[in-house]
Amino acid sequence: MNKSEREAGSADFGFRRVEAADKPGLVRDVFDSVAPRYDLMNDLMSGGIHRLWKQAMIDWLGPRPGWHVLDVAGGTGDIALRMLERVTLHVTVCDLTPKMLGTGRDRALDLGRTDGIDWICGDAELLPIADNACDAYTIAFGLRNVTHIDRALAEARRVLKPGGRFLCLEFSRVILPVLGRLYDLYSFQVLPALGALVAGDRAAYEYLVESIRRFPAQAELAEMLRAAGFDMVKLRNLSGGIAALHSAWRL
DSSP: OOHHHHGGGEEEETTEEEEGGGHHHHHHHHHHHHGGGHHHHHHHHHTTHHHHHHHHHHHHHOOOTTOEEEEETOTTOHHHHHHHHHSOOEEEEEESOHHHHHHHHHHHHHTTOOSSEEEEEOBTTBOSSOTTOEEEEEEESOGGGSSOHHHHHHHHHHHEEEEEEEEEEEEOOOOSHHHHHHHHHIIIIIHHHHIIIIISOHHHHHHHHHHHHHSOOHHHHHHHHHHTTOEEEEEEEEGGGTEEEEEEEEO
16 A cells, blocks of 8 residues: 555644544634634734735625625634625625634624624535535635645535635745745744633644645645636735635636
């Protein structure tokens, strides 16, 4: 049995290899742990820059009145609520982790937002959504946590209507060498310590940093989108490639 055959039933969990069947539970445990402080940690980790990245995502999406948008791995509602502030549409938030969804629902209620949004617990690789149901599919900082990216992309295409839009915001590969060295130092030294101090879980943020390094680079993800049957694939680097946007269409 060669290496590829041995690893066929395994998956990356950060820098570890685990049984593929075990990864969803491990990911759920991570986000169960950090859910109450997840949005605060995003602000602290990025110095608030993640807000600009999300704004760029929604600007590029250009949501239209009456759309049905599926926001996957969007448990805390950050992307969904930003879209609803801009235009009247319906957003279905789908997340693997009940505690993340609970955080999002509480946040929406605190804002008085009860219309135009619903919340479902589900796996990005087996979405509880009908075929051809959505005008747009968004996923922000979630694709790197799925077990099989190709399956998640196939599901994204399945649920989109013909002419539907896919848009992913994810950490990616830094394209500036000097920035890359500083970013590595910050990622591996500062972020886990910050996770321990603020979220009470150093290991969760060690995993999150490692998962970024395991995620496909910009061009590779673009090729995966094409292989999944998407058309008009484009990408934009943000902050020197610390994050990237990938856009594609189901034609």
